[in-house]
Amino acid sequence: MSSSGRDSGIRKTFSLSLLAMAVHALLNPIVVHAATNTQQDMVVNATSTDDSGDNEKQDYAVKTTRAGTKLLLTPRDVPQSVSIVTQQRMQDQQLQTVTDVLNNTTGISSNLVDSERSEYYSRGFKITNFTYDGIPTSTGDSWNYGDAASDTAIYDRIEVVRGATGLMTGAGSPSASVNMVRKHADSKDFTGSVSASYGSWNKQRYVADVAGPLNSDGSVRGRVVTGYQDQDSWLDRYHKNKKFLYGVVDADVTDNTTVSLGYDYEKADTRDPTWGGLPIFYSNGSLTHYNRSLNSSADWTYYHTEIQKVYADLVHNFDNGWSFHVNGTHAKNTFSDKLLDIYSAYPDEDTGEGTTGYGSMDRGKRELTSVDGYASGPFELFGRQHQLMAGVSYSRQHNQTYSQDGVTDLDEYDITSADMGAFNNNWTGNIAEPQWQGWYLNANDVIRQKSAYTAARFSLMDPLSLIIGARYTQWSTNGSSGNMTKNNTTPYAGLVYDINDTWSAYASYTSIFQPQTYRNSAGSYLSPVTGKSYETGLKSAWYDGRLTATFAVFRIQQENVGTEENGVYVNNSSEQAYIATKGARSKGAEFELNGALTDNLQLTFGATRYVARDSDGRYNSDQPQTQFKLFTRYQVPMLPDLTIGGGINWQNRVFEDVTGPDGNTQLVYQGSYPLANLFARYQVTKQVSVQANVDNLFDREYYTYMNNYVYGEPRNFSVSVSYQF
Template identity: 25%
Template sequence: MRQTFLIILFTTLNLFAFSQQKSLIQGQVLNLKGEALEGVTVALVEQKNTTMTDAKGNFQLHTDLKGRLTLKALLIGYDLISRKIEVPDPNQTSIKLMLTPSDETLQTVEITGRKEKNYTNKVSFGGTKTAAEIKDVPQSIQYVTKELMQDQGAVRMTDVVKNVSGVNQYTFYDDVSIRGFRNQGGVGSSNSNQLFNGLRTFNGFWRQNLLNYLERVEVIKGPASALFGNANPGGTINKVTKKPLDTNFRAINLQAGSYNTWRGTADITGPVNKKKTLLYRINLGYENADSFRDLLFDKNIVVAPSLSYIPSDRTRINFDLVYNKSDSRLDRGQSIFGSTDLYSTPISLNVADKNDFLKEKTYLFTTSISHKLTDHITFNTSFLRTGYRQDLFEHRSTAFAVDAKGKQIEELAFRRASQRHNEQYSNSFTAYLSSDFKTGPLQHNLVTGYDYNDSTIPVGSYQNDAAGYRLKDGKIATKYVVKDSAKYEMYEYKGKMIPKPNVPSFDLSKNTHSMLDVSGYVYAPNNTDVVVPSYSQQHSIYVQDQISIDRFKVLLGLRYDTYLTDIGYKTNAVNRVTQTALLPRVGLTYEVSRDINAYATYTTGYNPQTASSQNSLSGGPFDPLKSNLLEAGLKTDWFNGRLSATASVYRIEQRNSLYNALDADNPDLMIQIGKDISKGVEMDIVGYISPNLNIVATYAYINAVLKGAQGGADSLYNNQQKPNTPKHMGSLWAKYQFSIPGLKGLGLGAGAYYVGKRTFGFQGQQNILPSKGPAYMLLNAAVYYKINKVQLQMNMNNLTNKTHWVGGYDSSRLYPGAPRNWLTSLTYTF
C-alpha cells in the first residue's frame, strides 16, 4: 500500500514555480556500502513534490512548508524508506538517506515473496543457487512475472514463454523448444529438464496445468548441467511459486471467455502473528472450459498453500504444496488428407471419440530451510516430492486406411485405441553451503553442495493398445498384406471392399463422432517408457566460486555426477547401468559502465540415454548425450534501471543423438550418429519506460541444423533445420495505464507474436511430412479499467483470426493454434 501511495505521488508532480521564501531540502542517497545511488525517486509527501537523484546520489527539493515533514525514497531492488525531517525557515536542510536491499536480494534462498508490482525482476536464485542480480550472471536468464501473465491473460506455459526469445511451442502439450532443442521431461522420463523452485521435477506432459500459483517463470538458457546435472542443451525452465508476504493481500479473480471458458482463482496472503514470524499464502484455482477443437475440454482444480516461518533474521523455513486434479481428453492433433495440404480439413477436426477420457492428479511438495551459521556462511537445504497419476482411454490416428489392393484411402484415418494407467514419483534433495570471504583484493562467493534425485515408475502401471486388422480366425494382424487378403475380414466402404480394422477408422470427410462400442476391441500390451517399471537415481557433488575484483566477476563451477539406472527394474533380470560425468562451467562478466555489463560463458551438458534405448533390442547401451555452449552478450539497464535489455550470441553443439535405424526387420533398432548444432542471436527487453508504460520485446534468430543424421552426409535430413524450429521469431507487448483526469483507471494493452516457417515431421521415420509450417503473426489487445479495489479486464487474442499451426509431427498429428478468441476478467482486491 505504501508503494502504491508513493507511485500516485510520483505521477502528480508539482510543476509550479517556487516563491523566493521556499526552503531548500538537499541531500544524498547511498547504499549500505556507502556508494551513491542514481535514479532514486525522492518525494516530499505533504507537498506531493518529487525529484530523482543524479549520478552522485544527490537530490534537491524546494518547499514553502515548515515543521516536521515526511521524506520518502524509492528504488527498485531496495526497501522503501521514510524519514521525518524538520524544516525551519529560511534555513537550508541537508540529509543523507541509506537504502537497504529488499528481501528478494537479502535472502539466500527464495522463501518470502517478491514485492515488485511490474514486469521486472532483478534477482534470480536459479542461475547460481544464490541471490544474484541477473545482470551479474554470465548466462542469459529470462523471466516472465505474474504481472505480465495477468495482463496478457496467460494461464498456460506455452502462452507464458511467448515472452522469452528463442522459446517456441512444439505441440499442444507441456512441450516447448529452446534454441532448437526440445524441452521435455514428462511422464516416463528419467532425464527431466524442468525445475520447480530450483529443484528437479517432471511434468505430466500430455496437457498443461493452470499456473495461477506461480510468481514467475524463468528460462535459464544453455546447459545448466553444472548446477542441476543432466539438462537440455537449449535451456531449462524453472517454475517459481508465489511465496507468503509480510503484508495482507487478498485477490479474487473471475474469468469468462470463448469456448465456454469459466475460471475462478483466489490469492490470499499475510502474516499469521503480530511478530510476522509466521506467514501464509494460499492460491486456489478452478477451470471448466471447452476448446475450438472437437470434443476437447478441461476441468481443473488447483490448491496451492504456502507457509513461511522466520523465527529470526538468521533462519527461514518454507513449505509449499501444489495439488492439481484434472479431467479432460487427450488431443493428438489434426489429421489431414494426404500428407501436404494443411487446409484440407478444418483445424477443429479431432479423430478422438466420445468414449475418450484423460484423468490426472499431480502433487508437488517442497520444503526449504536457510540458516546463517555465521555472518558469512549460510546452510541451505531443500526437498521436493513429486507424484503423478494418470488414467487414459483414447482413440488416435497413426496412418491412413488401405483398400484391398493396399492403396491408401486418404480421407479415412486408420485408428488405434489405448488404455493406460500410469504412476510416477520423484524425489529431489539439495544441501549446500554458501560463504562469502576475501583473499587479498578478491571477493568470493563460494557454493559447495550435494544433490540427490530419483525417479520411480512402480509396478502396476500399464498400457494396452488395440490396433491392426481383424483376421477371419479371430486373431489380429499388425499389418495388411495384399497377397494374404483372403485371410482378412472385409467391409464395404464407398462401393469397395477394404480390410476391417480392429478399431473403426475415422472418416475425415464426414467428421462425425459417436459413443463407440469398445467391448469388442482386442488389446495387446505395449511396454513403453511411460508404463514399464523403472528406477533411476543421481548423486552429485559440486563447487562454484563467484569471484569479484573491481569491475570483473568470474564464475567457476565444477560438478561430478553419478547416474544409476536399473534396466529391468522389479524383474529377475534387473541390470544396473552406471554412468558418470564431470561438468565444468566458466563465465566472465565485465562492468563496462554502471548500466552495461558484458559477459561470456562456456558450459557443458550431459544427458544419459533413456532406459528403453539401453536394451539390446534397440542396439544399446549407447553413449550419453554430450553438449557444450559458447555464449557472449550484453546486459544493460535504461531509464535509471527501470528497463533491462539483453543481447546475446551463442553456439550449442550436442553429440551422440539417437536416430531410428529404419531397419525393416527391427523397427526398434537405433543408431547413434551425428550431432545437432544451433547458432543464434537473441534480444530481450523488459521493464517500464515510465510508471505508466510497461513493455516486453523479444527477437531470436535460430540456425539449428542436423549433421550426419540417418547415417551419412547424403541423408535426406542432413543440414536440415531442426523440426518445429523457426529461424526467425519475435514478440512485442506494451501496456499503458492512463493517469490524467477523466481517464484515470483506464489501461490499454497491445502486442504481436511472430513465428517464421518451420519444418514439420522428422521423427526418425521415412514418412516425413514434406509440408512446411507456414509463418504467422498474431495480434493481441487488452483493455483494463480499475476503480478502487475492482478491475475489469478484457483480452482479445488473434484479432485477425489468422489460421496457423504451432507445430506438427506428420499428417496425422498437426497442432493448429486457436482462432480469434476473447477472455474477460473481474478482479477484486482487499
C-alpha cells in the first residue's frame, strides 16, 4: 500500500514547509515570550483576567486546569502528561466527535473495530475512563454506548491525562483518562453562531450555538447548542444521521454562588452498519485485498443509539479564596441493533464462495447516577502558602443487555445465517434475514463506587512543591455475572521543581487499581488489574502560558490485564471473551509542544515512543509504538482575513497474530503510514466566514483493525459557512 513517488515528494515538501515555519517561529518570538514571562504564583485564583484579548480565545492552550489532581493549577504545575484540545483546535481541524479528537491527540492510538465502534489506547493500554465534568463513567468493549461518538459541539474543551489517574477516577486503567468539559452560559450579552457544511459522501451538517441573558441584569443566562447531521460513507449502502440538543441555564444566586442546570440529548440512526471487518485470508492462505467501499453488512441491518443526560452544578467561592463545588448527573444511554458478522471467513479467491454469516439482534441500556462534591483553596503553614482539596463521590451504574441469535436450521440449532454466496467486491448485502430465536439476557449488572479523596500542594521552598494525595474507593458489582466487592486506597505523589521562570522538572507516582468487567469464556469476571506507574520529565511555559511544552519519561508495571481471546466468546454468545495476561510492562517517552508560537501561528506537535511487552513478547502489537502528530494554524499577516493550516499524523508498523485457514497463526502487518490534512478559512465579513478542510490528502490506503480487515477513511473534504452574531 505504498504511495507513488510523486505523492512521496509532495509529502516531503509539505512536511518540510511546516517544519520550517515552526522552527522560524520558535527561534524568534519565544525569546520575547520567555523574557516577558513571570514566575508562576503558588496559588492560582479561580478567576483570572484576559490580558491578550481575542488572541487567547483562539489559542490551542489553556491557562489553568483541574486535570490530574482537581487542584486548580497551570498545566506546568501538573506532574503528569496533559493534553487539552480547545474549541478553536476542534473548529480548525473539524474534530466533530470525541473519536476525532482522540485520533489527533498526542500519545493516543485507536482501532476502528467496525463502522460504529472504536477502541483507544495510550502507552500500550486500553482507555476505559471517560468522564464528564470530572464525573467518571465505566465503559466496556462489547457495546458502544456513545462515549467516544459524542458530538464535540457541546464541549468547551477535552482534557486527556495520560498514565494512571486514580486520584480523579477511582477505579481505572493506567492508560489515560478523557474528560469532556461542557459549555456554560457565561455571556451576559446575546451572542452565538450558526454554521452549515457539506462534504464528501453527501455529508450535511448544521449547528447552532446561541447564548444570552434571561433577565435584565444577566444574572440568569441561557445557552442552547443544537445540530443535525446526515451522511453516506465510503462504504456502499451505508447511511447515518444524528441529531443533538444541549441546553444549560447558569444563575448567579449570589455574588459568590452560581448554579447550573443542563440537559444533553443525542440520537443516531445507522443503516447498513458493519459488525467486524472483512476476511483477511482466502481459502488458499493468501491475503485478501478488497475495495475500501465493500460493505459486509446485510441490507436488513441497523444500529441505533440514544443518549440523555441531566445535570446540576453548584459553585460557591468564599472570600478567603476557597471554593466549594458539587455536581450531580443522571444519564441514560440506550442502543439497539440488528447485525451481520462474516462468521466463517475464508472465501475462495476466484469465486468468493465459502463464507457464512452470523446474525445477532441486540438491545441494551446504561443508566448512571453520580454525585461529586469537593472543596479547594489555600492555607498557610510554617509561614508558607499551600493548597488543599478534599471531596467525596458516589456513583451507581446499571448495565443491561439482551440478544437474539439468528438461526436457519432449527433441528441442529445452527446459529449461522444462510451461505452468503459469492463474497467479493460485487457483494450487495442481498441475503435473507435469519430467523430470530427470542431474547436472552447477556448482562444485568450494577456497579457502585463510593469514594473519598484528598490532595494537597505544599510549597516546600520557593522553587519546590510537593503534591500528595489519596483516594479511598469502595467498588462493587452485583448482577447476572456474579457479585464482587473491592476496596482500595490509591496514593498519588508528585514533585515539581521550578528550574527558572520558564522550565520545571517533575516526577510522579501512583498505584493502579481496576476491577475488570471483562469476562472469560465461562462467563466469570477476571481479577482486578493491579500495578504501579512512574513518570518524570520537564515542562515549560512561555508567553504567560499561551505556549507550553512537556517532555515525559514513563514506566508502567501492570498485572492481570484482560486481553481479547481471538475467536472465543462468552458462553458461545456474541460477547467477546478475554483472558488475563501477566507481567505487562510499558516504558517510553513523550513530547508535546502546544499553543501560540506567535499571535499569528498556533501549533500542536506531539511525539510518542514506547515499548510495551509481556511474557509472550510485544504487548498489544496492533498499536503503534511510535507516533508523530502535527497540526498548525497560520493567520497570514498580509491577508489578515485568511487563515491557513494543516498537519500530518504518522505511525510506525503494527502487526496482529491471526489464525489462517490451515489453523496456524500468522503475523499480519500494517506498514507505517502518514495521514496529511489541510484547512483554510476566509473571513468574508466580520460575521461571515468560509472554511474548507481536506483529510487524508494523499488518499493513503490503510487498515485500522487487523483481527478482521477494517479500512481507514479515504481522502475526503468539507466546506462550511459560519455566521457569528
